[in-house]
Structures are given as C-alpha cells and as structure tokens.
Amino acid sequence: MKEKIKVLVTxxxxxxxxxxxxxxxxxxxxxxxxxxxxxxxxxxGILKSVEIYQPEIIHLSVPLAKIDxxxxxxxxKQVHPAVAIFVFFLMEFDDEQEEIDKYMSQGVYKCYLEPLxxxxxxHDMYVALNxxxx
Numbered sequence: 001m002k003e004k005i006k007v008l009v010t011x012x013x014x015x016x017x018x019x020x021x022x023x024x025x026x027x028x029x030x031x032x033x034x035x036x037x038x039x040x041x042x043x044x045g046i047l048k049s050v051e052i053y054q055p056e057i058i059h060l061s062v063p064l065a066k067i068d069x070x071x072x073x074x075x076x077k078q079v080h081p082a083v084a085i086f087v088f089f090l091m092e093f094d095d096e097q098e099e100i101d102k103y104m105s106q107g108v109y110k111c112y113l114e115p116l117x118x119x120x121x122x123h124d125m126y127v128a129l130n131x132x133x134x
Contacts, residue, residue, distance in 0.1 A: 047079060
C-alpha cells in the first residue's frame with residue numbers, strides 16, 4: 001500500500017462532526033485516502049511535528065494566535081527545506097501583494113486570500129509535489 005502524503009495543518013484538530021466542513025473534509029471528499037492530516041496550532045508543536053513527521057505540505061493559517069508566522073516559516077524551512085508551504089491569509093492587509101511577497105521570499109510555495117477556491121488548492125498541491133497521478 002502506498003504511503004499517504006503527510007499534510008501538517010496549523011489549526012486545532014476538528015471534532016469528528018466538524019471534519020466534513022474543514023479543508024481536510026473537502027480534500028478527502030475529492031481525493032479520498034491520499035493524504036494524512038496532522039494538526040497542531042502552537043509554534044513548538046508545529047516545529048516538533050515538522051521534525052518528527054517531515055510533512056510534504058504545510059497549510060499555514062495567518063495569523064496564528066501569538067505567533068510571528070513569517071518567522072515561523074523561516075524556522076520551518078531551516079528544519080525541512082523541501083516542504084511545500086501553503087499560506088492562507090485569514091485577515092486583510094493594507095498591501096496584500098507586499099505581504100504575499102514577504103512570505104514568498106521566505107520559500108512559501110503559494111499564498112491564498114479569501115475566499116479559498118478548493119479546486120485551485122487541490123491542483124496546486126498536486127503540482128507542488130510534482131505528482132503524475134493520484
């Protein structure tokens with residue numbers, strides 16, 4: 001059996017009844033059984049999970065409570081340079097392109113503003129991992 005692609009989500013693990021409304025639920029409904037989702041929402045937990053699991057993808061929600069997310073990206077890339085980081089901006093900025101450029105310059109694969117189009121995200125995940133087929 002093929003090993004699942006590990007995705008680290010920087011959020012609290014959803015309750016079973018909430019999963020279908022999450023990114024995990026949406027992705028699993030389109031491509032079931034391909035990804036393994038790991039959840040953590042504090043800086044120490046994120047960095048420890050990156051070291052332990054070596055995820056192929058990280059979904060980083062900005063802002064995270066009391067975390068400098070740009071600094072966190074730098075730390076993640078030091079620990080695991082090959083990881084594809086997808087940043088989801090959950091707030092508005094005066095200059096959105098400037099914020100996107102800051103993250104992209106630190107090695108982020110892709111940044112998204114709301115509303116999130118999951119078809120585009122799933123496609124981008126596929127491309128980031130250079131997958132030929134799922």
